[in-house]
Amino acid sequence: xxxxxPNEEGYxxxxxxxxxxxxxxxxxxxxxxxxxxxxxxxEFQREFETLLRHYVGRPTPLYQATxxxxxxxxxxxxxxxxxxxxxxxxxxxxxxxxxxxxxLGKSKIIAETGAGQHGVATATVCALMxxxxxxxxxxxDMERQRPNVERMKILGATVVPATSGNMTLKDATNExxxxxxxxxxxxxxxxxxxxxxxxxxxxxxxxxxxxxxEIRAQLTEQQGNPFPDYVVACVGGGSNAAGAFYHFLxxxxxxxxGAEAAGHGVESGESAATTAxxxxxxxxxxxxxLMQTPDGQVIEPYSISAGLDYPGIGPLHAHxxxxxxxxxxxxxxxxxxKAGIELARLEGIIPAIETAHALAVLHQLEFSPDDVxxxxxxxxxxxDLETYIRWGRY
Amino acid sequence: xxxxxxxxxxxxxxxxxSIFFTAGFPSVNDTGVIARALEKAGADLIEIGIPFxxxxxxxxxxxxxxxxxxxQGMNLKxxxxxxxxxxxxxxLPVVLMGYIxxxxxxxxxxxxxxxxxxxxxxxxxxxxxxxxxxxxxTLFHANDLSVIMLVTPATSDERIRLIDQASSGFLYAVSAxxxxxxxxxxxxxxxxxFRRLAGLGLRNPVLVGFGISxxxxxxxxxxxxxxxxxxxxxxxxxxxxxxxxxxxxxxxxAIRSVx
Ligand SMILES: Cc1ncc(COP(=O)(O)O)c(C=O)c1O
Numbered sequence: 001x002x003x004x005x006p007n008e009e010g011y012x013x014x015x016x017x018x019x020x021x022x023x024x025x026x027x028x029x030x031x032x033x034x035x036x037x038x039x040x041x042x043e044f045q046r047e048f049e050t051l052l053r054h055y056v057g058r059p060t061p062l063y064q065a066t067x068x069x070x071x072x073x074x075x076x077x078x079x080x081x082x083x084x085x086x087x088x089x090x091x092x093x094x095x096x097x098x099x100x101x102x103x104l105g106k107s108k109i110i111a112e113t114g115a116g117q118h119g120v121a122t123a124t125v126c127a128l129m130x131x132x133x134x135x136x137x138x139x140x141d142m143e144r145q146r147p148n149v150e151r152m153k154i155l156g157a158t159v160v161p162a163t164s165g166n167m168t169l170k171d172a173t174n175e176x177x178x179x180x181x182x183x184x185x186x187x188x189x190x191x192x193x194x195x196x197x198x199x200x201x202x203x204x205x206x207x208x209x210x211x212x213x214e215i216r217a218q219l220t221e222q223q224g225n226p227f228p229d230y231v232v233a234c235v236g237g238g239s240n241a242a243g244a245f246y247h248f249l250x251x252x253x254x255x256x257x258g259a260e261a262a263g264h265g266v267e268s269g270e271s272a273a274t275t276a277x278x279x280x281x282x283x284x285x286x287x288x289x290l291m292q293t294p295d296g297q298v299i300e301p302y303s304i305s306a307g308l309d310y311p312g313i314g315p316l317h318a319h320x321x322x323x324x325x326x327x328x329x330x331x332x333x334x335x336x337x338k339a340g341i342e343l344a345r346l347e348g349i350i351p352a353i354e355t356a357h358a359l360a361v362l363h364q365l366e367f368s369p370d371d372v373x374x375x376x377x378x379x380x381x382x383x384d385l386e387t388y389i390r391w392g393r394y
Numbered sequence: 395x396x397x398x399x400x401x402x403x404x405x406x407x408x409x410x411x412s413i414f415f416t417a418g419f420p421s422v423n424d425t426g427v428i429a430r431a432l433e434k435a436g437a438d439l440i441e442i443g444i445p446f447x448x449x450x451x452x453x454x455x456x457x458x459x460x461x462x463x464x465x466q467g468m469n470l471k472x473x474x475x476x477x478x479x480x481x482x483x484x485x486l487p488v489v490l491m492g493y494i495x496x497x498x499x500x501x502x503x504x505x506x507x508x509x510x511x512x513x514x515x516x517x518x519x520x521x522x523x524x525x526x527x528x529x530x531x532t533l534f535h536a537n538d539l540s541v542i543m544l545v546t547p548a549t550s551d552e553r554i555r556l557i558d559q560a561s562s563g564f565l566y567a568v569s570a571x572x573x574x575x576x577x578x579x580x581x582x583x584x585x586x587x588f589r590r591l592a593g594l595g596l597r598n599p600v601l602v603g604f605g606i607s608x609x610x611x612x613x614x615x616x617x618x619x620x621x622x623x624x625x626x627x628x629x630x631x632x633x634x635x636x637x638x639x640x641x642x643x644x645x646x647x648a649i650r651s652v653x
Pocket of ligand 1 (some may be wrong): 089115192235239306307333354380
């Protein structure tokens, strides 16, 4: 039962741990020692569930997509995380972490963001709780996700451009970690995915696990059986996938499919397909699969979707990949854009471009007609309108 | 252990000056030039940074030097060759400091073997957790490499003792909870922390690092420990230098000058 839970030190098989400089040790150790008791507390759970229900809008629907099902010749359900307040699954985690930060007595919040969804979700909960909020965002991402930058500012957050490296998610994460090193006592760092030093991957996965908890209940209600044959989710760092997989990890008959971004193609040199291109390495505090040069320098990834533009994946996913429990596919920019537009035309839903990668890999899977497939619709496409418009082929 | 580091601290327990610079900066082949000049200038110890693409514990100066070094083709293999070469002239202890990922890719065993063969005396691996270090401890020992670990003002006395036990060569006392970078002076709180360290009766000599930028900060750090480490201030000087050797000699003289 515990095969896919981390051990005491945060290892999922070979991956995970806490590879942090001593300057971060007190913060991370405080979290490690306290998170389970805080999160397990009944009052915490009550507050968390109340906010998810009345503020976020949970449970999100599990919608049987009839016209998409016809195309793929299987029964396809869409888990509508795009209908969460702020437009993506990210808010499940930020609600959990802001409640945690308050119990730790922290008054300031920092976060990194790629697509801006996690930044918006963090700025939102900071406004809700009246905490000061600073968001680090790669300068390139600030340009390609303009509306989200303005949303964060409207919500009262300070957005700081990260100007090192490729100026994307990895660099924003570096800056956030440096900020945390320099402000260790009053600040909580809300990491946006199942990455970072232990206990972040576990903590974020637990907050997102509400997704699969609901899927089980909704499938039971709609088809009399909690188990799908497939769960499909896109993987940037892997938080929406971890949430969608969580309550199926120990059910080997449920296929778990992660969709990574191939960018211009896995072999093009411009890609973010970590399982296809990565080797074990250490970045941002955990040992995981990492895109890197033979000399151990992290490779700057590329994807049309800012939220998948990351050179690693969470240690849980590295373990799912290495152990064979999960299958990881990838989709190019072009395949993802086509799949996003396909969903718009078939179901009247414009997905986030991250999410479109999960829809694209459906075309690579061979279903039998009685298969039940759940696709985690991690976010809506509002933030990506400019990218869709620039793409133009619709 | 009988390496150059332990020799140094046998002979000298006060005012030890350690200088940090990034390998391959300002130019790829400056590593040896800088090391020779430091020996001539009278530094006691040389720390060479292994550049990494994502240096999360570093401030802008060292980040920038690392990026430039990498862009110019610096890598760990080349650095080990450079150390081997500079050993024909440089007798100061040499410590390599770097993030763990490039070393993992090189292979920890290969790294220890090649570092020793090149004449490296110790390593500082800030993001290698104690747990993992203990796993590899015998490799470092077998290759006569000191492993120098960091403590900060937020490290508890109990944990300082644990880290002191696992460390050899010296203990690296980070002066503040911060990333690397130069500072003009120390606060009363920082001085309290230096005093606390001095009072713990640790088995390793203590060098203070982060924020040492001039004679004043060097002297106040030396008041409580065996010496101090200058990093960002030195790297900034290198960036603007037009004559490495003479500028390095001037820099070291200024740090050592008694006010
Ligand atoms: C809609 C959406 N889906 C997916 C992701 C990728 O993150 P993760 O893999 O952690 O779910 C993002 C990240 O910004 C996102 O905005």
